[in-house]
Amino acid sequence: MVSCPHRIADVSRSVPVVPAALLSLALTLTLTSCTGGGGGTGERSLGAAGVRDPYFPKLGNGGYDVTHYALTLGYEPPSENEDDRLRGTAVITARATRDLDAFNLDLKGMDVESVDVEGTAARWKRAGQELTVTPGDGLDQGETFRTTVRYAGTPETVTDPDGSREGWLRTADGVLALGEPTGSMTWFPGNHHPSDKATYDLAVTVPEGLRAVSNGELKGESTEGGRTTYSWHTAEPMASYVATIAIGEYEIRRSTVAERVDGDAGGLPVYVAVDPAQAEDSREVLGRIPEVMEWAETNFGPYPFSSTGAIVDEPEDVGYALETQNRPVFPGTPDISLLVHELAHQWYGDSVTPKSWRDMWLNEGFATYAEWLWEEDDGGDTAQENFDALYEGEYFEDAASNEAVWDFPPAKPPSAARISDSPVYERGAMVLHKIREAIGDDAFFGLLQDWATTRRHGNADTADFTAYVEEYARKRAPEADLTPVWEDWLYGEGKPSKA
Numbered sequence: 001m002v003s004c005p006h007r008i009a010d011v012s013r014s015v016p017v018v019p020a021a022l023l024s025l026a027l028t029l030t031l032t033s034c035t036g037g038g039g040g041t042g043e044r045s046l047g048a049a050g051v052r053d054p055y056f057p058k059l060g061n062g063g064y065d066v067t068h069y070a071l072t073l074g075y076e077p078p079s080e081n082e083d084d085r086l087r088g089t090a091v092i093t094a095r096a097t098r099d100l101d102a103f104n105l106d107l108k109g110m111d112v113e114s115v116d117v118e119g120t121a122a123r124w125k126r127a128g129q130e131l132t133v134t135p136g137d138g139l140d141q142g143e144t145f146r147t148t149v150r151y152a153g154t155p156e157t158v159t160d161p162d163g164s165r166e167g168w169l170r171t172a173d174g175v176l177a178l179g180e181p182t183g184s185m186t187w188f189p190g191n192h193h194p195s196d197k198a199t200y201d202l203a204v205t206v207p208e209g210l211r212a213v214s215n216g217e218l219k220g221e222s223t224e225g226g227r228t229t230y231s232w233h234t235a236e237p238m239a240s241y242v243a244t245i246a247i248g249e250y251e252i253r254r255s256t257v258a259e260r261v262d263g264d265a266g267g268l269p270v271y272v273a274v275d276p277a278q279a280e281d282s283r284e285v286l287g288r289i290p291e292v293m294e295w296a297e298t299n300f301g302p303y304p305f306s307s308t309g310a311i312v313d314e315p316e317d318v319g320y321a322l323e324t325q326n327r328p329v330f331p332g333t334p335d336i337s338l339l340v341h342e343l344a345h346q347w348y349g350d351s352v353t354p355k356s357w358r359d360m361w362l363n364e365g366f367a368t369y370a371e372w373l374w375e376e377d378d379g380g381d382t383a384q385e386n387f388d389a390l391y392e393g394e395y396f397e398d399a400a401s402n403e404a405v406w407d408f409p410p411a412k413p414p415s416a417a418r419i420s421d422s423p424v425y426e427r428g429a430m431v432l433h434k435i436r437e438a439i440g441d442d443a444f445f446g447l448l449q450d451w452a453t454t455r456r457h458g459n460a461d462t463a464d465f466t467a468y469v470e471e472y473a474r475k476r477a478p479e480a481d482l483t484p485v486w487e488d489w490l491y492g493e494g495k496p497s498k499a
């Protein structure tokens with residue numbers, strides 16, 4: 001039997017010719033024989049390989065909180081006989097939330113070349129999407145540590161439980177990375193659960209002539225030896241599922257949102273990147289971003305981030321938009337409702353983020369209700385009319401879609417495959433409308449803003465929300481009876497008997 005090697009990673013340094021894949025296989029075998037024999041001390045403190053998300057139990061990791069990701073990426077486009085390639089260095093700053101002898105990161109695919117912790121090579125092994133890191137010295141609870149992962153390969157595209165595609169998505173002239181709910185682990189290692197938000201620095205080097213667009217603000221752009229590096233900084237906490245990177249040719253349009261609710265005279269920067277093929281088509285609707293943002297701030301309160309915008313591209317096999325932080329991604333020119341939906345998510349989803357994937361309706365119910373409010377203010381159907389149309393089965397064109405609204409309660413999707421179904425969106429919006437009906441317009445619009453402010457840059461689950469609404473109603477609408485809203489509309493099976 002092999003004896004337990006102490007510093008396996010040191011071996012990889014002295015034998016750099018071993019391909020990473022083989023090396024990682026060797027490590028897996030060796031480590032298994034070390035830890036699997038039952039001869040351990042029994043006192044090892046391992047960070048959990050998941051945070052027990054009810055729908056994605058292996059997502060995320062316990063035992064630490066990431067505060068910052070510094071990602072340095074190099075992108076090589078595909079050639080005639082080779083796939084595109086990504087080389088990355090991820091420097092992850094985290095705080096141990098308990099004593100740790102080892103911790104996990106999520107990374108799907110890619111070859112890991114090395115891992116260090118606080119500048120010292122660490123042992124690591126891989127099993128599925130789990131990258132387990134064992135530092136030479138254990139980490140103490142409360143300690144802030146830095147781990148660096150070097151990796152390379154061709155990132156994967158993943159298929160969601162609902163059949164949609166995410167992760168590393170190819171476009172005609174580059175790629176677009178989308179991460180809801182699990183795709184971000186295809187292009188960088190991390191704690192890929194919405195409950196662990198962090199700030200980001202992302203430097204991407206691409207062949208000169210291509211452009212790289214991401215979240216936050218563009219801090220630098222420099223070209224050397226035929227390669228251009230774009231440096232993006234995200235100053236506000238971000239869940240990894242709304243992190244994005246778009247590489248390709250883009251027309252860039254900058255503007256500002258002039259009217260701010262907090263009176264900020266400087267205005268809010270707007271950065272829009274559009275695939276040239278969509279440039280003409282999308283000009284008008286994207287030109288309305290400042291108008292939508294002003295409307296949204298009036299309704300939802302101060303915008304929680306330091307810039308806004310949009311990315312329009314045409315990823316293969318993808319027909320959905322995503323509320324990527326600062327600048328949502330659209331798979332083609334959006335209509336005004338979709339633009340409103342994704343920008344509303346910046347408050348509800350990106351800033352106030354679900355604690356788990358069960359709380360999706362807190363994202364989608366709010367963003368759908370935002371569409372209704374826009375329509376109402378724009379002289380179209382009122383929210384009440386949209387609510388009634390759903391209740392009467394006249395909202396969608398086809399009967400099956402109208403029926404599907406009652407498939408399950410918004411707060412309890414039956415499986416991971418259904419977290420983006422109509423009950424989460426439309427019936428979620430109906431829950432909000434029932435709250436509005438119960439507490440009255442004044443209190444309701446106050447609540448929309450106050451909820452976003454109270455939970456700004458944080459996480460919340462359904463129970464947090466209902467407790468909050470109860471508390472808010474006690475102050476603003478003491479007569480309101482919210483029990484039927486929760487029992488029948490939020491948690492109840494089937495179609496409630498009374499609209």
Ligand code: TRP
Nearest residue numbers: 180181320321322323342419420
């Ligand atoms: N959140 C996206 C929206 O704006 C839709 C979406 C994309 C989605 N991928 C998802 C929802 C995965 C749930 C799960 O509506």
Ligand code: ZN
Nearest residue numbers: 341363364367
């Ligand atoms: Zn949405």
